Amino acid sequence: MKKDLLEGVHNAIQELVKINPPSFLKTSFISTGLAIYGAEEINAIVDTVLEGKLGLATKGYEFEKEFSKYIGAKKTLLVNSGSSASLLAMEGVKKYFDINEGEIITTACGFPTTLNPIIQLGFKPVFVDVDETYNMTPENIENALSNKTKGIVFAHTLGNPAKIDEIMNIAKKNNLFVLEDCCDAYGSKYNGKMCGSFGTVSTFSFYPAHNITLAGEGGAVASDNLEIDKIMKSFRDWGRDCFCNAGQDNKCGKRFDFKIGDIPYDHKYVYSQIGYNLKPTEIQAAMGIVQLKKIKGFNKKRKQNYQDFKEIFSNLEHHFELPKINPKADPVFFGLPLTIKNPKIQRQDLVKFLNQNGIGTRYVFGGNLLYHPAYKNINHKICGELEQTDKIFKNSLWMGIHPGINKEKIDYIGSKFNEYIKSIDKAR
């Protein structure tokens, strides 16, 4: 590639981005999540395509190394979504601990694909309630333990850390694995340590609404357990036995010396798991490397936005509850959750009003997944009442807090909430 030609392309892209910036700089709608990127990311993608590198290769490994450093895990594997990450994590612990059935303590308050692999891989979910942090509590987990319990699976909801070190203690005492879904929580800390550095395996999503994005989709699994990492890699890469990275054929030296029975067989095509293909592309990794360099700045802005939102909602505390934050938690919120306190406020009416005024909202994913059609007939157990989960199902919502939002937009959101409250007061 001629260096000066490529420089010209980079400069042209930089100029184009100035004239026609990515949508987050143009839109007036305050969305719940946005991919925030510029010429550096576009140039990284263009370079990768021009190099002819499309399938996962060296940029993928570079991203994995850098992400491991960021999270504080020994190994990261890049995958094509946060949902794939949850599936791989469950396959990894299932194989490593050699378990095929049993109970897994989890929550119904969350994203479906945190829960789904429990069901898909033949385990029985045992649902416990969450508290005002929107997370499962160590007390509820302890109450749900039985001699069939194999593991604990949960997400730090919307970036608000659960009491993860207490949860890890329960797991250690009872020989359980923990899958820590950090799709919404990378950068959040508990007791000074990164979320994602505690669990047996932790999972991440790089879908555009998240803290960083990888060209549209992406995810990762991270673990300190090198054996589980190896198993997950095999499941990710079609189930193959060989652990050589793509583009590093025969690094293991076994490729042409392997036999299935008496038949010499190319080790590259020997399968030790019934696997999937959950790999992302090199293009995604190239964008990810640039995004990862920006993550600290992105997260700083999210934390500032949370402070500004807190100020606004401290004047509305009779109407809405902000999330409780555990004493040792230091969250980087993915979204700002609110639970309606004032019985006069109808959630559906409020979100319509906000939408009409250019403010996006979401519910807390499934709220209580057990009410959704897909889960009507699943084999499960509920331990205790799901009182807070139901409250969230009926009365909670969240708004964007991402770096595309600033003080001016937060003040505008505050003014619209106040206008809405006045309108319902008047209607009384």
Ligand SMILES: Cc1ncc(COP(=O)(O)O)c(C=O)c1O
């Ligand atoms: C907590 C949680 N887990 C898992 C996922 C799934 O991630 P993905 O959309 O990358 O599959 C999401 C998606 O936003 C999520 O919020």
